[in-house]
Amino acid sequence: MTNRVPVPLAKAYRLMNHGPTVLVSSRHGDAVNVMAAAWSMPLxxxxxxxxxxxxxxxLTRSMIEGSGEFALNIPSRELARLTLQVGSTSGREVDKFAAFNAGAWTGEQVGAPLLDGCLAWLECRVLPEPHIQNTYDLFLGEVVAAWADPAxxxxxxxxxxxxxxxxxxxxAGGHFFETGEAFEVPDSPR
Amino acid sequence: MTNRVPVPLAKAYRLMNHGPTVLVSSRHGDAVNVMAAAWSMPLxxxxxxxxxxxxxxxLTRSMIEGSGEFALNIPSRELARLTLQVGSTSGREVDKFAAFNAGAWTGEQVGAPLLDGCLAWLECRVLPEPHIQNTYDLFLGEVVAAWADPAxxxxxxxxxxxxxxxxxxxxAGGHFFETGEAFEVPDSPR
Known part of the structure; x- marks a missing residue:
């Protein structure tokens, strides 16, 4: 089991503000899936x-369009290999959870599985914007619940x-950075 | 002067793929401005x-809507204080380049100033999408030139x-992470 505590919605943007790569998980009917996305941000x-x-x-695309829901999972470095694996295979061909031995739990607001071992999770409902979905593959979502590993x-x-x-x-090409040293700018202007 | 070399457009996404905070610079007529944005991503x-x-x-919003152009500048840790300064003041009240002693050069495709000391720069033209600009403050742009410090x-x-x-x-609140250790997942699936 993965330790997690709820994150107040007003602080949920901080989970993604530093630009980590995320896993996008989804459930539609009985089917579940997960893919990787480097291209995500708070809005x-x-x-x-x-x-x-x-x-x-x-496959994630059709599942999200079908269910109107998804979750963003923030993986740790220990999950970098899984991130590549789920990012380079299709849920149409393999059950990624079984193939890559990925465990998951279920949140409170959406059905998408939340992956064990991640640092934080955002449960999201799609804000339907068909024009930008179709033109740019760009999906907007409202975060309706958020969780983090309290460690x-x-x-x-x-x-x-x-x-x-x-x-x-x-x-790109299997290359990552890990999140580095935290620092605070002294006498910050605000 | 800041060292820079052109980055081929097909590789420009790699400048932002790891989710760094950026500075958004703009020029409209004789006016120039710069602000900070943690919320940006490749598309x-x-x-x-x-x-x-x-x-x-x-002010950046009206300048970008007026000019149809902007630039994304990727600051180094040495510019963290400047990032906070330009993110917490308005170009309506101060000339940020003068007030914070920020130098800049001019690129090749857009008029927006490119800030000295940054690691990379992306010159962008707005892809007009008035509905999402007005509803979500979300701007899309095509990268028409890109540069990086070859170091x-x-x-x-x-x-x-x-x-x-x-x-x-x-x-948030003056707190940053720097980009950390680079690593490669061995036997990457692709």
Missing amino acids: DFDPPKVAVVIDKNT VFADGHWNMAAGGKKSIHYV | DFDPPKVAVVIDKNT VFADGHWNMAAGGKKSIHYV
Whole structure:
């Protein structure tokens, strides 16, 4: 089981503000699936919204269009290999959860599976915008519940200390960066 | 002067794929401005496109809507303080380039100033989508030229080695992460 505590919706944007690569999970009827997405970002604070690019050719695309729901999962470095695996195979050909031995739990607001071992999770409902979905593969969602592993995110703040779990940032060709040193600019203007 | 070399457009997405915080610069007529944006992402590979959130209340918003152009600048950790400064003041009240002693150069395709000391730059033309601009403050752009400091990005690959320049990832309240250790997943599935 993965440790998790609820994150207040007004703080949910902080889970993605630093630009980590995410896993997009979905459920439609009895089917579940998961893919990787480096192209996602927060879109608003409260109620929190997100934007994510979901290619037309993916099974995830049809499942999200069918269910009107998805979840964004923020993987740790330990899940980098899984991130590549689910990003390079199609749910039309394999049951990725079985093939890659990925466990999951179910959240409270949407049916999409939430992957074990992630650092944080955002349950989302699609904000239907057919024109940009069709033209740019761009999906907007409202975050309706959020969760985090309290070892790395508590009281609205990340605590990714040296030697602990880190989120990851995909570049290309199997290359990632991990999230690096935290720092604060002294005398911040606000 | 800032060292820079052109980045082929097909590789431009790699400049932003890891989710760094960016500076959004703009020129309209004789006026120039710059703001910070943690909420930006690639939107397509080739031709490269980007998405960025630009609040209605910013001067940048009216300048981009007026000119149809903008640039995304990827600051190094040395520019974290400048990132906060330009993110917490309005170009309606101060000339940010003068007030914060920020130098800039001019690219080849758009008029927006490109800030000295950044790691990479993407010159962009707005893809007009009035509905999502008005509803979500969400702007889409096509990248029409891209540049990078060859010390950190060469031959389509980042080289942010330990001790060298790093991009940054804003969280909230003056807190950032720097881009951390690069790693490759062995036997990547593709």
